[in-house]
Amino acid sequence: MKNYKNFKRFLLISFMAGISTFAFQECTIDNQKADIYQNILKFTDGIKVINTHEHQRRPDEFGFDSVSFYHLLGQTYLFHDVVSSGLQQLNIQTSGINDVYKLWEQYGGPLDYSRATSYYGHFVKGFQKLYDFTDLSFTETNILHLSDQILVNYSNYSSWFDSAYNKAGFELMFLDQYWNPFNSQVDTEHYALVFHINQLVMEVNTRPASGETPHSIYKEASEEGFAMDEFDDYLNYCDHLFNTYLARKAVCVKNSLAYSRSLKYEEVSYETARSLFEKPSASLSRVESETLQNFIFHWIINKSIEYDLPIQIHTGYLAGNSNYLENSNPLDLDNLFVKYPEAKFVLFHGGYPWTSEFVAMGKMFPNVYLDLVWLPQISREKAVLALDEMLDCVPYNKFFWGGDCAFIEESTGSLEFAKSVVAETLSKRIERGHLTEDVAFDIAKRIFRENAIEVFKLEEKLGREF
Ligand SMILES: [Zn+2]
Numbered sequence: 126m127k128n129y130k131n132f133k134r135f136l137l138i139s140f141m142a143g144i145s146t147f148a149f150q151e152c153t154i155d156n157q158k159a160d161i162y163q164n165i166l167k168f169t170d171g172i173k174v175i176n177t178h179e180h181q182r183r184p185d186e187f188g189f190d191s192v193s194f195y196h197l198l199g200q201t202y203l204f205h206d207v208v209s210s211g212l213q214q215l216n217i218q219t220s221g222i223n224d225v226y227k228l229w230e231q232y233g234g235p236l237d238y239s240r241a242t243s244y245y246g247h248f249v250k251g252f253q254k255l256y257d258f259t260d261l262s263f264t265e266t267n268i269l270h271l272s273d274q275i276l277v278n279y280s281n282y283s284s285w286f287d288s289a290y291n292k293a294g295f296e297l298m299f300l301d302q303y304w305n306p307f308n309s310q311v312d313t314e315h316y317a318l319v320f321h322i323n324q325l326v327m328e329v330n331t332r333p334a335s336g337e338t339p340h341s342i343y344k345e346a347s348e349e350g351f352a353m354d355e356f357d358d359y360l361n362y363c364d365h366l367f368n369t370y371l372a373r374k375a376v377c378v379k380n381s382l383a384y385s386r387s388l389k390y391e392e393v394s395y396e397t398a399r400s401l402f403e404k405p406s407a408s409l410s411r412v413e414s415e416t417l418q419n420f421i422f423h424w425i426i427n428k429s430i431e432y433d434l435p436i437q438i439h440t441g442y443l444a445g446n447s448n449y450l451e452n453s454n455p456l457d458l459d460n461l462f463v464k465y466p467e468a469k470f471v472l473f474h475g476g477y478p479w480t481s482e483f484v485a486m487g488k489m490f491p492n493v494y495l496d497l498v499w500l501p502q503i504s505r506e507k508a509v510l511a512l513d514e515m516l517d518c519v520p521y522n523k524f525f526w527g528g529d530c531a532f533i534e535e536s537t538g539s540l541e542f543a544k545s546v547v548a549e550t551l552s553k554r555i556e557r558g559h560l561t562e563d564v565a566f567d568i569a570k571r572i573f574r575e576n577a578i579e580v581f582k583l584e585e586k587l588g589r590e591f
Contacts, residue, residue: 157556158552158556161552161555161556161562162548162549162552163548164562165547165548165551165552165562165565165566165569166544166545166548168566168569169544169547169548169569169573170294170544172294172569172570172573172574173294173295173296173574174293174294174295174296174526174540174573174574175296175297175573175574175577175578175583175591176295176297176298176299176526176527176528176536176540177299177437177471177496177498177525177526177527177577177581178299178301178319178379178437178473178496178498178499178527178528178529179298179299179300179301179316179527179528179529179530179536180300180301180302180303180304180529180530180531181286181298181300181315181316181530181531181532181533181536182304182531182532183282184196184279184282186304186305187200187531189279191276191279191280192275192276192279193225193272193275193276194263194268194271194272194275195225195228195232195268195272196275197275197532197534197535198232200531200532201244201248201530201531201535202244202248202444202502202530202535203236203239203242203244203245203248205244205444205445205446206239206242206244206245207232207235207236207239208235208446209446210235210238210239211235212231212232212235225265225268225269225272226265229265229268233265236263237262240261240262243501243502243503243504243505243506243542244502244503246505246542247501247502247505247535247538247539247541247542248534248535248538249261249262249263249538250537250538250539250541250542251533251534251535251536251537251538251539251541252271252534252538253538253541254292254293254537254538254541255289255292255293255533255534255537256271256274257274258271285533286315286533287315289533289534289537290315290533292537293533293536293537293540294540295315295536295540296574296591297315297316297317297583297591298315298316298317298528298536299316299317299319299376299377299527299581300316300317300318300319301319301321301379301381301437302319302321303321303323303379303381306321306323306324307324307345307366309369309370309373309375310373311373313374313587317374317375317376317581317583317586317587318370318373318374318375318376319375319376319377319378319379319437320366320367320370320375320377320378320379320434321379321381322378322379322380322422322425323380323381323382323385324341324342325342325363325366325421325425326380326382326418326421326422326425327382327385327386327418328341328342328343329342329359329402329417329418329421330401330406330409330413330414330417330418331343331406332353332359332402332405332406333406334405334406334407339353342362346362349362349365351365356398356399356402356403359402360424363421363424363425363428364428367428367432371432371434374586374587374588375434375586376434376435376581376582376583376586376587377434377435377436377437377471377581378425378429378434378435378436378437379436379437379438379439380422380425380436380437380438380439381438381439382422382439383438383439383440383443383452383453384439384443384448384452385452386415386418386452387415387451387452387457388438388440388452388453388454388455388457388458389457389460390418390419390422390423390458390460390461391416391419391460392419392423392460392464393416393417393419393420393423394420395420397416397420398416398417398420398421401413401416401417402417423461426461426465426468427465429468430465430467430468433582435469435470435471435494435580435581436468436469436470436471437471437473437496438458438470438471438472438473439453439473439474440453440454440455440458440472440473440474440476440479440483441453441454441455441473441474441475441476441477441478441479441480441483442474442477442478442499442503453476454476454479454482455472455476455479455482455483455486456479456482456486458470458472458486459486462486462489462490462492462493465492466491466492467492468492469492469494469580470490470492470493470494471493471494471495471496471525471580472486472487472493472494472495472496473496473498473499473527474496474498474499474500474503474529475495475497475500475503475507475508475511477500477503477504477507477511478507480500480507480510480511480514481514483495483511484511484514484515484518484519485518487515487518487519487523488518488519493523494523494524494525494576494580495515495519495523495524495525496524496525496526496527497511497512497524497525497526497527497543497546497572498525498526498527498528498529499527499528499529499539501539501542501543501545501546502529502539502542505542505545505546508542508543508546509546509549509550512524512546512547512550513550513553513554516550516554516568521568521571521572521576522571522576522579523576523580524571524572524576525572525576525577525580526540526543526572526573528540528543543573544573547568547569547572547573548569551565551568551569552565574591578591
């Protein structure tokens with residue numbers, strides 16, 4: 126009996142020891158995982174980032190005299206979630222921008238419903254990095270405090286932008302000025318020029334009838350003294366624009382036409398395009414207009430090959446609160462990838478929600494590159510899965526990252542989000558024994574910096590060392 130009692134005690138002690146050993150091992154493994162993630166995150170903090178896509182604007186370009194939290198909110202992606210939650214679309218600039226209590230009354234509820242979204246999360250991250258902001262959510266009170274700081278920072282915008290840019294870890298941003306597409310002069314200390322080509326394609330069929338005042342691209346051409354009577358005149362002016370941008374050290378071409386039409390660009394003969402151009406623009410059917418546009422985009426691809434400019438293309442999710450998502454399916458670009466092996470096509474945004482299609486294109490075509498730009502803000506969790514699938518399928522010398530934001534707080538938050546996506550994806554691979562830390566560091570460097578320098582030939586184009 127006594128032996129039996131001792132035996133029971135022995136079993137109990139062994140069991141307890143087993144539990145504590147198991148708990149200790151679990152705890153150690155958790156700590157190791159956290160260390161791997163933190164090591165990669167720390168490594169990414171040391172990378173001087175080449176950001177392949179931004180829309181940074183000065184406050185005066187928005188027409189702001191001073192800037193508060195609500196001014197910024199009105200320009201964020203987050204505001205689209207606020208509208209999506211059911212808030213009636215309001216013009217934040219005219220609804221009493223200085224009445225912060227009234228604004229919280231209007232926006233606070235819808236804003237709270239978005240507290241779990243990536244649009245919200247990355248916006249918070251920007252303030253955590255650049256301001257003394259430690260909360261996870263915006264409240265009526267902390268917004269007041271933030272607004273005071275924003276007001277002071279934006280009272281000297283250039284100095285604030287420069288210090289935030291450096292604190293965030295940027296070395297260069299590619300600037301796509303879709304709101305001012307013919308402006309080829311940019312602040313070259315922070316930006317590399319992008320040639321936004323939407324107008325060349327979409328406005329070809331806005332040719333003024335005789336006696337009509339030219340507008341859009343025809344107005345630009347007439348102001349520069351270019352005749353636009355013949356189809357070749359039009360192409361000649363487009364070539365002139367290419368040369369203007371090249372002279373100002375443009376690093377790539379950008380097409381975001383999925384916001385306006387399908388990504389399907391069928392082949393069109395020169396004769397067909399010329400005869401459509403010669404018809405009065407107002408008489409062209411939608412199909413005829415698109416046919417003419419298709420020719421122009423093919424012409425632009427040929428010029429981009431001639432001038433050695435990679436072509437960035439918006440694919441997938443469309444910002445805002447109403448559009449035709451099916452226009453942005455990356456599969457529609459397939460014929461271009463086959464036809465132009467010498468071009469460099471850079472697909473944007475993970476093609477969300479067609480992320481596997483996006484990855485498959487990068488895998489199949491040597492002339493297709495994959496940019497994670499904006500995907501971490503659309504869905505952070507999807508970005509983790511997408512990067513994992515990209516690493517599974519595609520050599521990592523073809524990946525880039527960009528922010529895609531209108532002001533520095535949001536770009537900073539988007540970089541913080543992207544770093545966490547890269548660290549999470551890579552650390553899981555290390556934990557599984559599929560990757561060494563050295564290779565993980567190489568991948569991170571490539572995504573945030575080196576691929577952009579190499580593929581866009583930044584040293585050669587910008588005439589400086591990176
Ligand atoms: Zn963009």
